[in-house]
Amino acid sequence: MRFKKLFAEPETTRPGSPESKRAVRLVFAHLALTVVSLGIALALEGFGRDLTKDESAGLYWTVVAAFGTxxxxxxxxRGRHASRSLLPFQLATDVAIVTSLVYFSGGRESIFxxxxxxxxxxxxxxxxRRGAMMSASASAGAYGVMLVTTQLDALRQGGLAEAGATPWAATMAIWAVHVGALYLVGVLASFLASELQRTGRALDQSADDLRRLRDLHKRTVESLMSGxxxxxxxxxxxxFNPEAERITGRSLGGAVGQPIDELIPGAAGLLHSACPAQGRAPVPRARLAYRREDGAELHLGVAASILRGAEGEEAGHVVIFQDVTSVVAMERDLRRSERLAAVGEMAAKIAxxxxNPLASISGSIQLLRGGGAEVVDPESGRLMDIVVRETDRLNDLITDFLLYSRPSPPEKKEVVVRSVLKEVxxxxxxxxxxDIRMDVEGPDDLLVSADPAQLRQVLWNLASNALEAMPEGGDLALSVALEEADRSQESAAYGRNESNKADFCAQRVRISVRDSGEGMSSEVREQIFEPFFTTKKEGTGLGLATVYRIAESHGGEIEVESKVGFGTAFHLLLPKAMQEVR
Known part of the structure; x- marks a missing residue:
């Protein structure tokens, strides 16, 4: 029952299973035993050990049988039940082969x-332990049978006729010593093997835990939405983690080994602020302007902390950074909106x-002007015309002030954008x-939810500015396209006000007005939406400011791209209407 329990295996031995691996190791152990036996047999022949012809033949046939098994x-x-049938067969065969080798090489005096x-x-x-005890028991029994057999052979040949019973006692003593040694070896070997297996399992578990921890760390760092x-x-x-590669446009291989200031200029200064021991107040976070190799200009939010080693010593620094370009744009737009609102309120009150005094001045001058030639001389008439003209211009300017400061709420409807572009x-x-070449591009079925009159005003203003930027002629392109709104963490919070955030989580329509004119410098581009800022000789500086307010009131955005000598493009982004054109 113990033998069956020891070698009981599943009905089918899977390749790569522990039972399969154990069977393979046993076959290799048997092969090693056979090779060692052959080597010893050849050594006995070489050193001139006296063996009879039958003993020598028995040794070599035993070795041949060992190779055969x-x-x-x-x-x-290769069989389905390899472990179940092989393990007991192999151990029994090994014990039998060793016993045969001992028998044919001198019995109790055998080197085998x-x-x-x-x-x-x-x-x-x-x-x-159970396998060791079974092997030791089988070896003890086989060795005992071999000793008795050789003793009986000697008795039959008369070799012990004069020795009485002493040789039998000596034989039993030899057997007892061998049996004790075998069991002792079995106990010690099984104990050491058990400890080795336990240590191996603990080591495998530790290695597996370390691998899982390393994989978790790797996946966590690679999943960060921060560089x-x-x-x-x-x-x-x-x-360098993958998000850092995406933000900076630099690969891991190209970044490793480089000083931090070569990758992110100005970041080295944060490393010193991360060391309180230097007597400086730590800077938790800083914003740095960053220009990528592809020319893209970004703003990075950068923070640094000390990297500690295993013993708590300072081993370097950890730098975390995010692309906060959209946040910087949001803050800039918010400041602009606050300024525009303040200026608008002031303009409304002043207007x-x-x-009223302007109306009185204009009326009075017109009455004087209508008094007849005998009353008004030519020079006075000319001056009166100037006063009337300038009061009318001032009145138009005040009208623009009022339109800008208190725009009428948009009466939104579903508007086919391409149709409005064609009208403009x-x-x-x-x-x-x-010589101006005009072109309208985009699908015919894109709709926005907007006030038609205000949308025409915006497009007319942008297109008129584009024409004025091309005094020698050029290309004017008006286009419309559908785009997905930016769903990044920062952009999700980016909106003109809280009520517009939901719109920017949906699809948007991009309406573009692009010219091939003179373009603008970065300084001008930063101020074009400010009220009263203008580059024209007779401009009021309220046209683009009004465009900005209208875009804002529709829950949209207005963007500008421009480079001196390469033209300008304005992009109006409005929420897409849900209804489709039929």
Whole structure:
């Protein structure tokens, strides 16, 4: 029952399973035992050990049989029940081969006796204490049978006729010593094998835990939506995560080994602020302007902290950074909106205070002017005309003030954008005096939810400015396209006010007005939406400011791209209407 329990295996041995691996190891152990036996047999012949012809033949036939059983065992490994049938067969075969070798090489004086210990050792390693005890017991029994057989052979030949019973006692003593040694080896080997297996399992578990922890750390760092890099004590980059590659446009290989200031100029100053021991107040976060190799200009929010080693010593720094360009734009737009609102309120109050006196001045001058030639001389008439003209211009300017400061709420409808673009280009055709090529692009079925009159005002204003920027002629392109709103973490919070955030989580329509004119410098581009800022000789500086307010009131955005000598493009972004054109 113990033998069956020891070698009981599943009905089918899966390749790569522990039972399969154990069977393979046993076959190799048997092969090693056979090779060692052959080597010893050849050594006995070489050193001139006296063996009879039958003993020599018995040794070599035993070795041949051992190689044969190795082949059989290797073939058995391919079977479905390899472990179940192979393991007991192999151990029994090994004990039988060792016993045969001992018998044919001198019996109790044989040099092959130590092979019993070898069989017991690998039985202990492969099967534990129970396997060691079974192997030791089988070896003890086989060795005892061999001793009795050789003793009886000697008695039959008369070799012990004069020795009485003493040789039997000596034989039993030899057997007892060998049996005790085998069991002792079995116990010690099984104990050591058990400890080795336990240590191996603990080591495998630790290695598996370490691998899972390493994989978790790797996945966590790679999943961060922030750039992360590590530095050595000299400020040289030692590691770079994928988000850092995306933000900076630099690969891991191109960044590692570079000083931090070469990758992110100005970041090295944060490393010193991360060290309170230097007597400086730590800077939790800083914003740095950053220009990528592809020319894109970004703003980065950068923070640094000390990287500690295993013993708590300072081993470098960890730098975390995010692309906060959209946040900077949001803050800039918010400041602009606050300024525009303040200016608008002031303009409204001033306009009301100025408009009534202007009406009185204009009326009075017109009455004087209508008094007749005998009353008004030519010079006075000319001056009166100037006063009337300028009061009318001032009144128009005040009207623009009021329109800007208190725009009427948009009466939103579903508007087909391409139709409005075509209307604007048709109206512009009558005002063009130079060689201007106009083009309208985009699908016919895109709708926005907007006030039609205000949308026409915006497009007319942008297109008129584009024509004025091309005094020698050029190309004017008006286009409409559908785009997905930016769903990034920062952009999700980006909106003109809280009520508009939901709109910017949906699809948007991009309406573009692009010219091939003179373009604008970055300084001008930063101020074009400010009220009263203008580059025209007779401009009021309220046209683009009004465009901005209308875009804002529709829950949209207005963007500008421009470069001196390469033209300008304005992009109006409005929420897409849900209804489709039928």
């Amino acid at each position: 190795t082949i059989v065992s290797a073939l058995m490994l 006796t130590f092979l019993y210990v070898i069989v017991t050792l690998y039985a202990a390693v492969l099967f534990g 992360l890099l590590t530095l050595d004590p000299d400020g040289v980059i030692t590691w 009301h205070e100025i408009r 280009t048709q109206l512009l055709q009558g005002t063009v005096t130079t």
